[in-house]
Amino acid sequence: MATENVDTGVNEICHDDSAAPVKAQTIDELHSLQKKKTSAPNTPRIKQQAGGDGLFSSAILDQEDRQKQQLKSISASLASLTRETGPKVVKGDPLTKKPESPKAAVSHHQHPTAPTVPVTDSSLKFIHILYNLSPAELYEQAIRYEKGSFITSSGALAMLSGAKTGRSPRDKRVVKDKSTEDDLWWGKGSPNIEMDEHTFTVNRERAVDYLNSLEKVYVNDQFLNWDPENQIKVRIVSARAYHSLFMHNMCIRPTAEELENFGTPDFTIYNAGQFPCNRYTHYMTSSTSIDINLSRKEMVILGTQYAGEMKKGLFGLMHYLMPKRQILSLHSGCNMGKDGDVALFFGLSGTGKTTLSTDQNRYLIGDDEHCWSDNGVSNIEGGCYAKCIDLSREKETEIWNAIKFGTVLENVVFDEHTREVDYTDKSVTENTRAAYPIEYIPNAKIPCVGPHPKNVILLSCDAFGVLPPVSKLNLAQTMYHFISGYTALIAGTVEGVKEPTATFSACFGAAFIMLHPTKYAAMLAEKMQQHGATAWLVNTGWSGGSYGSGSRIKLPYTRKIIDAIHSGSLLNASYTKTEVFGLEIPNEVEGVPSEILHPMNPWADKQAYKDTLLKLAGLFRKNFDVFANYSIGKDSSLTEEILAAGPIF
Numbered sequence: 001m002a003t004e005n006v007d008t009g010v011n012e013i014c015h016d017d018s019a020a021p022v023k024a025q026t027i028d029e030l031h032s033l034q035k036k037k038t039s040a041p042n043t044p045r046i047k048q049q050a051g052g053d054g055l056f057s058s059a060i061l062d063q064e065d066r067q068k069q070q071l072k073s074i075s076a077s078l079a080s081l082t083r084e085t086g087p088k089v090v091k092g093d094p095l096t097k098k099p100e101s102p103k104a105a106v107s108h109h110q111h112p113t114a115p116t117v118p119v120t121d122s123s124l125k126f127i128h129i130l131y132n133l134s135p136a137e138l139y140e141q142a143i144r145y146e147k148g149s150f151i152t153s154s155g156a157l158a159m160l161s162g163a164k165t166g167r168s169p170r171d172k173r174v175v176k177d178k179s180t181e182d183d184l185w186w187g188k189g190s191p192n193i194e195m196d197e198h199t200f201t202v203n204r205e206r207a208v209d210y211l212n213s214l215e216k217v218y219v220n221d222q223f224l225n226w227d228p229e230n231q232i233k234v235r236i237v238s239a240r241a242y243h244s245l246f247m248h249n250m251c252i253r254p255t256a257e258e259l260e261n262f263g264t265p266d267f268t269i270y271n272a273g274q275f276p277c278n279r280y281t282h283y284m285t286s287s288t289s290i291d292i293n294l295s296r297k298e299m300v301i302l303g304t305q306y307a308g309e310m311k312k313g314l315f316g317l318m319h320y321l322m323p324k325r326q327i328l329s330l331h332s333g334c335n336m337g338k339d340g341d342v343a344l345f346f347g348l349s350g351t352g353k354t355t356l357s358t359d360q361n362r363y364l365i366g367d368d369e370h371c372w373s374d375n376g377v378s379n380i381e382g383g384c385y386a387k388c389i390d391l392s393r394e395k396e397t398e399i400w401n402a403i404k405f406g407t408v409l410e411n412v413v414f415d416e417h418t419r420e421v422d423y424t425d426k427s428v429t430e431n432t433r434a435a436y437p438i439e440y441i442p443n444a445k446i447p448c449v450g451p452h453p454k455n456v457i458l459l460s461c462d463a464f465g466v467l468p469p470v471s472k473l474n475l476a477q478t479m480y481h482f483i484s485g486y487t488a489l490i491a492g493t494v495e496g497v498k499e500p501t502a503t504f505s506a507c508f509g510a511a512f513i514m515l516h517p518t519k520y521a522a523m524l525a526e527k528m529q530q531h532g533a534t535a536w537l538v539n540t541g542w543s544g545g546s547y548g549s550g551s552r553i554k555l556p557y558t559r560k561i562i563d564a565i566h567s568g569s570l571l572n573a574s575y576t577k578t579e580v581f582g583l584e585i586p587n588e589v590e591g592v593p594s595e596i597l598h599p600m601n602p603w604a605d606k607q608a609y610k611d612t613l614l615k616l617a618g619l620f621r622k623n624f625d626v627f628a629n630y631s632i633g634k635d636s637s638l639t640e641e642i643l644a645a646g647p648i649f
């Protein structure tokens with residue numbers, strides 16, 4: 001039956017002005033009614049207290065002064081090192097804001113010996129600064145200016161990262177200078193490939209000139225680390241709304257008041273990813289370069305738009321800054337139970353940190369980067385970065401539901417009409433990702449801090465299928481596996497069976513560490529001992545055979561294993577020790593078929609199992625050779641124990 005409007009009887013004349021008229025004379029006036037001016041983030045500040053004498057100094061800055069200071073600071077960030085003045089900057093979108101005279105709301109950062117007459121074209125132009133835009137504003141920027149940006153059916157913003165869909169660790173460079181040459185880990189096995197100060201300056205200039213040549217740049221001022229005593233202020237200058245929204249989601253977002261008092265950043269990223277580096281430049285081996293200068297407190301990105309470089313570049317910085325303060329930085333997820341029991345989840349990319357730390361029964365502290373200090377744990381970030389390949393609503397409900405308005409969806413494929421995402425589609429890359437603010441997970445623990453960990457879970461995706469789904473580790477074994485940092489993912493995605501390749505990445509994150517791995521390992525051992533944490537090795541990879549013949553351990557089983565660790569019930573289980581690796585396997589785990597607990601059981605070909613186990617053991621031994629000459633901590637007996645905690649065959 002069709003619904004009909006009730007006939008009121010007054011239908012002879014059609015009035016289109018029966019409602020109250022709007023208070024506008026023109027369309028432009030009407031539009032101006034739509035937008036309310038926000039007072040934040042530039043509201044006048046309260047008085048500051050003068051030191052100790054009980055008097056108040058009237059250091060009240062008005063809104064205009066604050067704006068000017070902020071712009072001055074941004075101009076200083078964008079200053080070339082070879083010209084006298086920084087660029088002229090103005091806030092706002094060039095489409096809606098046209099500066100008429102250099103006097104209007106413009107800052108012109110000057111070096112002390114600045115001439116007053118502009119001598120280059122660049123000193124005549126303005127750069128529009130899109131400063132800490134909101135997700136809604138960034139959506140509009142992206143959709144208008146960045147090809148490949150689309151709103152998906154759940155409200156997330158699908159974006160393309162360009163030619164690079166993952167990090168480029170071989171293009172990372174770290175400046176070796178007086179202060180870093182002794183502190184940092186250099187040479188074989190180290191992720192820190194050196195570059196000199198001069199070359200850094202060349203690349204910095206290239207990035208800054210590129211950014212200054214644009215009509216507008218995005219600037220994000222944000223924080224790292226939820227521990228208020230050890231918070232770091234970062235500024236990210238970039239040319240894409242994608243980069244700005246990604247970092248908005250991934251770093252800690254300042255309140256309006258915190259932004260007002262932001263001042264000078266502790267570290268600055270210049271992301272000129274659309275622009276390549278120059279291969280005639282010394283140390284450059286491709287058109288991509290990610291350069292870190294710890295003394296200048298700067299990072300330059302050229303030739304890759306993959307946003308994860310910024311996230312992980314800052315993580316590298318924390319791996320340098322935090323240990324200097326006796327704080328351990330960790331490539332781990334972290335969550336907390338109702339009783340305050342904290343668990344850390346270590347593991348290389350794709351082993352399950354995000355998946356397993358996101359747990360409907362527990363509070364999420366963070367999914368990827370943490371600090372462990374004398375006060376407990378703190379998340380470094382303000383967001384999560386989840387793998388989306390084969391994502392399903394049933395298996396990963398919290399992550400599924402977090403993919404909504406504000407979330408960046410990288411490199412996914414969707415229906416061109418309905419904008420439904422097909423999470424099984426690998427057409428662009430297998431490394432599809434969602435970046436969302438941590439509060440998009442309903443049981444996030446805000447602020448993202450917690451007490452000392454009770455359990456330390458080492459995740460390994462063993463595509464050889466020979467490591468047990470779960471085993472308990474003693475301290476020496478924990479250190480052995482932490483330093484080894486093993487996983488075996490499947491290399492290609494081409495048809496046909498592929499051999500698994502073992503990856504060993506010290507501290508489960510060799511790409512990000514700055515100091516020698518044994519420094520972090522010693523700190524971990526000390527903290528675990530001091531706080532009585534128990535460690536577990538969990539294989540989230542294959543069972544019943546290697547990749548090709550066996551299958552990946554079902555996520556619901558892994559979740560049951562993790563539940564038993566959290567509840568403490570696994571501690572009371574009876575154990576059987578394995579050959580070769582000497583791992584303690586529980587004989588029963590609630591909700592998991594006992595047949596799969598010993599890795600040999602589900603293999604049809606027992607000999608193949610034994611051969612594969614020995615093959616993997618050999619790879620472990622070979623990898624650990626490099627560490628055999630290093631002592632871990634002050635206690636030489638621990639070093640001996642660690643060396644003995646590897647496979648025996």
Ligand SMILES: Nc1ncnc2c1ncn2[C@@H]1O[C@H](COP(=O)(O)OP(=O)(O)OP(=O)(O)O)[C@@H](O)[C@H]1O
Nearest residue numbers: 349350351352353354355386387540553554555558
């Ligand atoms: N048994 C299992 N345990 C954990 N994850 C599993 C399991 N089986 C399949 N998976 C899938 O493996 C992937 C684990 O990826 P996850 O995002 O958790 O990696 P990560 O450790 O956080 O890596 P990164 O540091 O790169 O973010 C997810 O896509 C998840 O669905």
Ligand SMILES: O=C([O-])CC(=O)C(=O)O
Nearest residue numbers: 166167308312348349368
């Ligand atoms: O950095 C990335 O691209 C994703 C990540 O978390 C990792 O690789 O550990």
Ligand SMILES: [Ca+2]
Nearest residue numbers: 354368385386
């Ligand atoms: Ca993750």
Ligand SMILES: [Mn+2]
Nearest residue numbers: 331348349368
């Ligand atoms: Mn990670």
